[in-house]
Amino acid sequence: MFKQLTIVIAALCASLAVPMGAQAAATIERGPIEVVLRFGSATDGFELSPNMLQLETGKPYKLVITNPSSTTHYITAPEFAAAVSTRKVEITGGNVERKRFLRTKLGIAPRLPVIGEIELRAGGKTEWYFTGNDAGRFPIECGIPAHAQAGMVGMIIVD
């Protein structure tokens, strides 16, 4: 009886130990936190969805931005770009025309070149990898004249 109980306890410990070990490894190897932001809509609505993102300083993010509309949009968030450390901006789908970089326009000394604008053509998709450095509220909008006024505005809050 005692021997059987010992075996049961040993088996229980082994079954607990494996998942806990796997969980610890998964935590260490976990990649950036993925956040999805849609610029425009499939019905050509002038919107950002969601129009508010809540992020945290010190955490790595992968911001996936899509443009399902039939028109070009400019991802414009220079203050936000200056408040994060960008690792890379990757074009993963569709048609992205260009990335424009700012260095001194904001009157600050960015750690790295600051992304001023990403032009995302119809059907385009881009992935922006960064870590939040500075807390604050940062506007994000479409930089094409009249698109922001039509509703393509949003806010990124970094706590």
Ligand SMILES: [Cu+2]
């Ligand atoms: Cu636009």
